[in-house]
Amino acid sequence: xxxxxxxxxxxxxxxxxxxxxxxxxxxxxxxxxxxxxxxxxxxxxxxxxxxxxxxxxxxxxxxxxxxxxxxxxxxxxxxxxxxxxxxxxxxxxxxxxxxxxxxxxxxxxxxxxxxxxxxxxxxxxxxxxxxxxxxxxxxxxxxxxxxxxxxxxxxxxxxxxxxxxxxxxxxxxxxxxxxxxxxxxxxxxxxxxxxxxxxxxxxxxxxxxxxxxxxxxxxxxxxxxxxxxxxxxxxxxxxxxxxxxxxxxxxxxxxxxxxxxxxxxxxxxxxxxxxxxxxxxxxxxxxxxxxxxxxxxxxxxxxxxxxxxxxxxxxxxxxxxxxxxxxxxxxxxxxxxxxxxxxxxxxxxxxxxxxxxxxxxxxxxxxxxxxxxxxxxxxxxxxxxxxxxxxxxxxxxxxxxxxxxxxxxxxxxxxxxxxxxxxxxxxxxxxxxxxxxxxxxxxxxxxxxx
Numbered sequence: 001x002x003x004x005x006x007x008x009x010x011x012x013x014x015x016x017x018x019x020x021x022x023x024x025x026x027x028x029x030x031x032x033x034x035x036x037x038x039x040x041x042x043x044x045x046x047x048x049x050x051x052x053x054x055x056x057x058x059x060x061x062x063x064x065x066x067x068x069x070x071x072x073x074x075x076x077x078x079x080x081x082x083x084x085x086x087x088x089x090x091x092x093x094x095x096x097x098x099x100x101x102x103x104x105x106x107x108x109x110x111x112x113x114x115x116x117x118x119x120x121x122x123x124x125x126x127x128x129x130x131x132x133x134x135x136x137x138x139x140x141x142x143x144x145x146x147x148x149x150x151x152x153x154x155x156x157x158x159x160x161x162x163x164x165x166x167x168x169x170x171x172x173x174x175x176x177x178x179x180x181x182x183x184x185x186x187x188x189x190x191x192x193x194x195x196x197x198x199x200x201x202x203x204x205x206x207x208x209x210x211x212x213x214x215x216x217x218x219x220x221x222x223x224x225x226x227x228x229x230x231x232x233x234x235x236x237x238x239x240x241x242x243x244x245x246x247x248x249x250x251x252x253x254x255x256x257x258x259x260x261x262x263x264x265x266x267x268x269x270x271x272x273x274x275x276x277x278x279x280x281x282x283x284x285x286x287x288x289x290x291x292x293x294x295x296x297x298x299x300x301x302x303x304x305x306x307x308x309x310x311x312x313x314x315x316x317x318x319x320x321x322x323x324x325x326x327x328x329x330x331x332x333x334x335x336x337x338x339x340x341x342x343x344x345x346x347x348x349x350x351x352x353x354x355x356x357x358x359x360x361x362x363x364x365x366x367x368x369x370x371x372x373x374x375x376x377x378x379x380x381x382x383x384x385x386x387x388x389x390x391x392x393x394x395x396x397x398x399x400x401x402x403x404x405x406x407x408x409x410x411x412x413x414x415x416x417x418x419x420x421x422x423x424x425x426x427x428x429x430x431x432x433x434x435x436x437x438x439x440x441x442x443x444x445x446x447x448x449x450x
Contacts, residue, residue: 005049005193008311014025015321017123020410031263032300032444034150035281042345044239048107048185048434049403050130050266051088051379053128053307054309062115065195066256066434068085068089068090068091068094069087069402070082070085070096070417070449070450071088072417073417074087074088074099077170077172077178077217077224077226078185078189078204078217078226078274078276079177079185079186079450080098080185080186080187081188081190082096082097082098082130082188082449083096083130083142083158083188085132086130086132086133086134086140086141086142087132087140088278089132089134089409090309091136091269092133092134093131093132093279094128094130094131094132094133094134095129095130095131095132095134096128096129096132096449096450097124097128097129097130097449097450098123098128098188098189098190098301098398098446098447098449098450099124099126099127099189099448100126100189100310100445100446100447100448101123101124101125101129101203101445101446101447102121102122102123102125102195102196102443102444102445102446103120103121103122103123103443104120104121104195104196104441104442104443105120105121105440105441105442105443106120106121106124106275106425106439106443108439113141123149123150124150124412125148125149126146127146127147127151128144128145128146128147128157128248128443129144129145130142130143130144131143131145133151136163137164138163138165138241139161139162139164139172140161140164141160141161142158142159142160142161142162143156143158143160144156144158144159145157145158145193146208148227152234152325155258156175156209156259156288157175157177157210157259158174158175158176158210159174159175159209159260160172160173160174160176160179161173162348163207166218167218167219167222168210168231169216169218170216170217170218171213171215171216172215172216172217172350172421173214173230174212174213174386175207175210175211175213175259176210176211176212176213176215176230176281177208177210178207178209178210178211178213178230178272178290179215179217179226179272179274179288180205180272180290180309180328181201181205181207181286181288181311181313181326181328182201182315182324182326182338183197183198183201183205183207184201184205184207184208184209185201187207187208188447188449189421189445189447189448190413190416190417190418190419190448192448193363193365193380193382193384193421194363194384194407194409194416194421194423195235195384195409195421195422195443195445196385196445198326198361198384199359199361199386199388199403199405200326200328200359200386200388201326201361201430202253203250203252203253203357203388203390204252204254204328204329204330204358204359204388204390205309205311205326205328206252206256206277209256210256210258210259210387211230211256211258212230212257212259213228213229213230213231213272213411214228214229215227215228215229216228216263217305220395221276221279222278222279222308223275223276223277223278224275224276224278224286225273225274225275225276226272226274226277226355227270227271227272227273227274227350228271228272228273228342229269229270229272230269230270230272231257231259231267231268231269231270232267232269232270232293232294232295232307233252233256233257233270233292233294233295233307233324234255234257234267234268234294234295234339235251235254235294235295235305235307235332235338235353236253236256236294236295236296236297236298236337237257238253238338239257240250240256249390251353251357251390251391252309252357255294255295255307256347263303265282267293267295268292268293268294269292270290270291270292270293271291271292272288272289273288274286274287274288274289274290275287275290282316282317282318283314283315283316284313284314284315284316285313285314285315286312286313286314287304287313288306288309288310288311288313289309289311290307290308290309290310291307291308291309292305292306292307293306293337294306294307294332294334294338295307297334297337297338298337298338298339299336299337299338299339302332302334302336302337302338302365302377303305303334303337304337305332305333305334305335305337305338306333306334307331307332307333309328309329309330309331309348309414310328311326311327311328311374312326312327312328312400313325313326313327316325318379319367320367320368320370321364321365321366321367321429322364322365322366322380323362323363323364323365324346324362324363325361325362326360326362327358327359327360327362328358328359328360329356329357329358329359330356330357330358331355332347332353332354332355332356332357333352333355335352335354335355335394335395335397336395337354338353339352339395341435347406352395352396353394353395354378354393354394354395354400355391355393355394355395356391357387357388357389357390357392358387358389358392359386359387359388359390360386360387360388361384361385361388362384362385362422363377363382363383363384363385363388364382364383364384365380365381365382365383365411366380366381366382367379367380368380368381368409376416377411377412377413377415378411378412378413378416379410379411379412380410380411381410382409382410382423383406383407383408384406384407385404385405385406385407386403386404386405386407387402387403387404387405388402388403389401389402389403390403393402401429401430402430403427403428404428404430405425405426405427405428406425406426406427407423407425407426408423408424409421409422409423409424410422410423416425417448417449417450418446418447418448419443419446419447419448420445421443421444421445421447422442422443422444422445423442423444424436424440424442425440425441425442425443426439426440426441427439427440427441428438
C-alpha cells in the first residue's frame with residue numbers, strides 16, 4: 001500500500017511537471033506567433049503606404065504629362081508667356097492661348113479720309129489658341145491661330161518649326177512673328193497694360209506682324225539675338241486701292257503679306273535683325289532693323305523702292321515698378337512709284353504716298369496693391385505717352401502731322417493669367433486728316449492667357 005501511494009504521488013508529480021513544461025512551451029509559441037503577427041501587420045502597413053505613395057506619384061505624373069500650366073517666369077526666344085508653353089511642356093502635345101475683349105468709346109474703323117466713324121465699340125476682339133508639338137526635345141512645332149472681331153476674321157499667325165541646336169544658335173523656319181519692337185513679340189494682353197496696343201506698335205510697327213521666313217536666334221553671354229530673312233512688306237499691295245492706304249494711317253500695316261500666297265513676280269525678301277542686352281536683372285535694352293525691297297510699283301515705269309525700318313527699345317522692372325519705351329522710324333524710297341491706279345471706277349492716280357514715318361512712346365506702371373494688403377494679386381496704375389507722325393514726309397513734299405496722346409489707367413490681376421483693364425486716353429491729332437482735333441477715349445478690357 002505504501003508503495004502504491006508513493007507511485008501515485010510520483011506519477012502526479014511527473015504529470016504536473018509535464019503540464020508545466022507544455023504550458024511554458026505554449027506561452028513561448030503564442031508569444032512568437034504574436035510577434036510574427038505584429039511584424040506582418042507592420043510590413044503590410046509599410047506596403048500599403050508605399051502603394052499609396054506610388055499611386056499618388058503616378059497620378060501626378062499623369063496630370064503633368066496630360067496638360068501643362070502656364071509658367072509666367074519662363075519665355076523662349078523673346079516670345080510671349082503662353083506662346084512659350086510648348087518649350088517647357090512634359091507632354092509632346094501642348095495647347096495654350098490668349099484672348100481679349102473690350103469696350104471703348106473709340107470707333108474701331110476710320111473712313112477713307114482718316115476720320116473716325118460714329119458710335120462706340122464693344123467687341124470680343126481676339127481669341128487665339130496656340131497648338132504646339134514636340135517631335136523631340138530639339139525639334140518643336142508651334143502655331144498660333146487667331147479668331148478676330150468676334151470670329152469674322154480667321155488667320156494663321158504663326159506656323160513654324162524650331163530646331164534647337166545649341167543655346168547660342170537655333171533655327172526657326174516657317175511663318176513667324178517678325179522680331180521688331182516690344183509688343184510684336186509679346187502681344188499677349190497680360191504683357192502690355194493698355195486696353196489696345198500702343199498706336200506706335202500698331203501703325204509704325206504693324207503688330208501683329210508675321211511673315212514666312214527663316215531666322216537664327218540664340219544667347220551670347222549677356223546678349224540675345226535674332227537675325228534672318230522674311231517675306232518683305234509690299235507697298236504695291238498697301239497702296240493699290242488708293243486713298244485709304246496711300247493717305248491714311250495704314251500704309252505700313254497694309255503692306256503685310258501675313259503668310260498669304262505669293263509668287264516670285266510680286267514678293268521680295270527682306271532682312272531683319274535684333275540684338276538685346278539682358279545682363280542686368282530686370283533690364284532689357286536693344287535695337288531692331290529691317291530692310292528690303294518694297295514690291296512691284298503701281299505706276300507704269302516706276303522704279304521699285306525699298307523700305308528701311310529701325311527701332312530702339314528698352315524695359316526695366318524692379319519690384320512693382322516697370323518702365324518701358326520705344327522709338328521707331330521707317331523710310332520708303334521712290335514713294336511716287338506707288339501712287340494709286342484707277343480702280344473700280346475711281347481714279348486715284350497721282351495720289352501722294354508716304355515715304356517716311358517716325359514715333360515713339362514711354363510707359364510707366366507701379367503696383368500699388370502691396371501698399372494696402374499682402375496678396376499675390378496685382379493692381380498696377382500706369383501712364384503712357386505717345387508721339388508719332390505716320391507720314392512725316394509725303395511724296396508731294398507735304399507731311400501728315402503729329403499725333404500726341406496721354407493715357408491714364410489701371411490693371412487688376414485677380415490671377416497672374418487674368419487681367420481687367422480700364423483707361424482714359426486724351427489724344428491730340430495735330431495732322432492734316434483730323435483737322436487738329438482732340439478726343440477723349442475711355443476703354444475697358446478683359447484679357448487672359450492659358
